[in-house]
Amino acid sequence: MSAAKDVSVSAMAGSRWRVSEVAFWIVVLACPFLFPSRYLIMTDILRLALFTLSLDLILGYAGIVSLGHAAFFGVGAYSAGLLALHGIINEPVLALIVAGLAAMVLGFLTSFLVIRGVDLTRLMVTLGIALLLEALGERFSDITGGTDGLQGIEMQPILGQFAFDMFGKTGFWYSLIVLFVLFLLARRVVHSPFGLSLRAIKNNPLRASAIGIPVNRRLIAIYTLAAFYAGIAGALFTQTTALATLDVFSFERSADLMLVLVIGGTGYLYGGLIGAVVFKMLQEMFQEITPQYWMFWIGLVLVAMVMIGRERIHRWVLWLPNLVIRQITGRKAAVAVPETDAS
Amino acid sequence: MTTVFTILFDGVAYGMLLFVLACGLAVTLGLMNFVNLAHGAFAMAGGYVCAVLVNNQGWPFFAALPLAFFVSAAIGASLERILYRHLYTRSHLDQVLFSVGLVFMSVAMVDYIMGSSRIFIMVPSALEGQFDLFGVGIGRYRLMIVVICGLLTIALQLILSRTRFGSRLRAAVDDPRAAIGLGINVPQVFAFTFAFGCGLAGLGGALSAEILGLDPYFPLKFMIYFLIVVTVGGSSSITGPFLASLLLGIGDVAGKYYVPKMGPFVIYTIMIAILIWRPNGLFGRGAAR
Numbered sequence: 001m002s003a004a005k006d007v008s009v010s011a012m013a014g015s016r017w018r019v020s021e022v023a024f025w026i027v028v029l030a031c032p033f034l035f036p037s038r039y040l041i042m043t044d045i046l047r048l049a050l051f052t053l054s055l056d057l058i059l060g061y062a063g064i065v066s067l068g069h070a071a072f073f074g075v076g077a078y079s080a081g082l083l084a085l086h087g088i089i090n091e092p093v094l095a096l097i098v099a100g101l102a103a104m105v106l107g108f109l110t111s112f113l114v115i116r117g118v119d120l121t122r123l124m125v126t127l128g129i130a131l132l133l134e135a136l137g138e139r140f141s142d143i144t145g146g147t148d149g150l151q152g153i154e155m156q157p158i159l160g161q162f163a164f165d166m167f168g169k170t171g172f173w174y175s176l177i178v179l180f181v182l183f184l185l186a187r188r189v190v191h192s193p194f195g196l197s198l199r200a201i202k203n204n205p206l207r208a209s210a211i212g213i214p215v216n217r218r219l220i221a222i223y224t225l226a227a228f229y230a231g232i233a234g235a236l237f238t239q240t241t242a243l244a245t246l247d248v249f250s251f252e253r254s255a256d257l258m259l260v261l262v263i264g265g266t267g268y269l270y271g272g273l274i275g276a277v278v279f280k281m282l283q284e285m286f287q288e289i290t291p292q293y294w295m296f297w298i299g300l301v302l303v304a305m306v307m308i309g310r311e312r313i314h315r316w317v318l319w320l321p322n323l324v325i326r327q328i329t330g331r332k333a334a335v336a337v338p339e340t341d342a343s
Numbered sequence: 344m345t346t347v348f349t350i351l352f353d354g355v356a357y358g359m360l361l362f363v364l365a366c367g368l369a370v371t372l373g374l375m376n377f378v379n380l381a382h383g384a385f386a387m388a389g390g391y392v393c394a395v396l397v398n399n400q401g402w403p404f405f406a407a408l409p410l411a412f413f414v415s416a417a418i419g420a421s422l423e424r425i426l427y428r429h430l431y432t433r434s435h436l437d438q439v440l441f442s443v444g445l446v447f448m449s450v451a452m453v454d455y456i457m458g459s460s461r462i463f464i465m466v467p468s469a470l471e472g473q474f475d476l477f478g479v480g481i482g483r484y485r486l487m488i489v490v491i492c493g494l495l496t497i498a499l500q501l502i503l504s505r506t507r508f509g510s511r512l513r514a515a516v517d518d519p520r521a522a523i524g525l526g527i528n529v530p531q532v533f534a535f536t537f538a539f540g541c542g543l544a545g546l547g548g549a550l551s552a553e554i555l556g557l558d559p560y561f562p563l564k565f566m567i568y569f570l571i572v573v574t575v576g577g578s579s580s581i582t583g584p585f586l587a588s589l590l591l592g593i594g595d596v597a598g599k600y601y602v603p604k605m606g607p608f609v610i611y612t613i614m615i616a617i618l619i620w621r622p623n624g625l626f627g628r629g630a631a632r
Contacts, residue, residue, distance in 0.1 A: 065439060
């Protein structure tokens with residue numbers, strides 16, 4: 001068998017839908033019927049999941065550590081807000097795509113800065129870009145509304161059919177469909193030869209370029225795609241909450257995002273989704289204990305996760321599901337421990 | 344014309360302050376390749392120690408400064424022994440997550456203990472106001488900062504270049520493996536340097552309360568500034584970060600004076616431009632590890 005065929009067979013095998021994946025989405029679909037009164041928080045989780053998926057694409061698959069991913073989220077949020085506020089594009093789905101494209105353009109332009117240099121430089125440049133945008137937003141407060149944010153955004157019905165209601169039911173289904181479509185796309189991307197080459201780059205950029213992978217071009221491509229995803233997440237935020245404030249660019253948002261991804265696990269697509277659920281639940285819990293100081297607990301979780309070791313925690317969590325699967329199907333565990341990342 | 348000199352002077356004072364705040368971080372990054380985003384937390388600790396001593400206990404300002412140094416150094420040393428040393432070999436992602444977690448915890452803790460409002464340290468009256476020197480307005484407090492930080496910089500340079508410890512440290516920064524092979528106890532050198540750097544940050548925090556403002560969000564607000572000093576200055580010598588801090592200080596003060604509306608825009612743009620031009624910093628070595 002030739003090498004190319006070998007790769008395609010293994011890639012095809014990897015991209016097959018597993019039972020656990022189908023089960024996961026069935027559970028997601030069941031959620032609105034199980035908790036009909038909690039649409040708003042569930043929409044919040046979906047949005048966060050999409051945003052985290054975007055970070056996973058660059059951090060988990062390509063190994064780019066970003067401290068300023070909120071930049072793209074913010075651009076998407078403001079694009080969607082401005083489009084709706086000035087009535088340029090009234091149709092939400094179209095506005096969503098345009099907002100995503102705006103973030104994508106920024107992602108493409110800044111990717112050239114990000115592919116240069118080592119981890120530390122990347123951290124600085126990504127953080128710097130987010131801060132720069134925040135400063136710009138403050139400077140041009142006549143456009144962005146300054147610290148008050150954009151006010152009086154009125155969303156038109158989706159596709160002219162489904163109006164946003166006050167319980168957030170439409171917003172929820174809208175977000176869920178967007179998330180699912182983009183998830184399918186991401187799934188396709190990471191299981192393609194392109195996605196495999198990204199993993200090769202992450203594990204060892206030098207070796208990857210030695211076997212003929214155009215490292216920089218691949219990184220630019222995935223960074224741009226991730227920016228598109230983050231922009232869509234930001235636009236969803238604006239559209240479902242009718243709000244866009246300057247804190248969309250804040251460092252805390254980028255840092256929280258990393259925590260979400262790390263909770264869920266990097267380098268597999270469900271990490272972002274699971275992380276978003278766990279993070280929101282943790283946040284609710286901490287806010288109930290100490291409303292003002294929940295930052296402390298988030299910090300503690302971060303420190304504890306790193307000290308114990310992320311892989312170890314994921315092994316503990318996956319022990320029970322794996323045991324169950326082994327007992328039922330009598331084969332090797334289907335729920336994989338996410339990849340460890342190369343330092 | 345005189346305003347130019349005043350701005351220059353203020354910028355230098357600001358820059359020197361940033362240097363004292365950030366030089367510990369330069370060593371951490373250069374020696375252990377450890378991305379410590381929590382460096383500002385140690386500075387904040389020093390600032391609050393000084394504030395409590397001066398405002399509540401009635402200590403004289405100059406007596407409280409050394410204590411700010413020692414308390415921060417002690418916190419740094421104990422955290423290094425308990426937590427940091429386990430993470431030197433881990434990935435940058437882990438280090439970032441860990442130090443961001445520390446920052447969040449420190450912010451919430453200070454907020455809980457001291458309240459979220461900005462704190463002022465009562466400065467002795469001799470340091471208030473400004474005087475004219477050949478028509479250039481010179482703030483007394485800023486002059487004191489320039490003097491203290493200038494002396495510290497000279498002392499640091501002497502320690503680094505003249506003492507046995509300094510040569511060990513330089514050897515360890517240049518090539519940790521070879522240094523270990525030569526019998527230098529690199530972890531010990533590092534632990535000491537880390538504590539010393541935290542102490543300097545604490546001292547800087549105490550001095551900066553008057554100029555930068557001191558509130559629980561200090562570590563988050565100035566994190567980027569410390570990182571700029573280190574990444575732009577490079578971590579191979581003490582001169583690089585020093586010049587980078589001066590550049591940053593003068594740039595920031597001048598930017599805020601001449602184009603106040605652009606705010607921090609100027610600094611970030613300069614930083615990004617420099618990092619594109621020289622990804623390893625203005626004064627950095629060729630290849631980073």
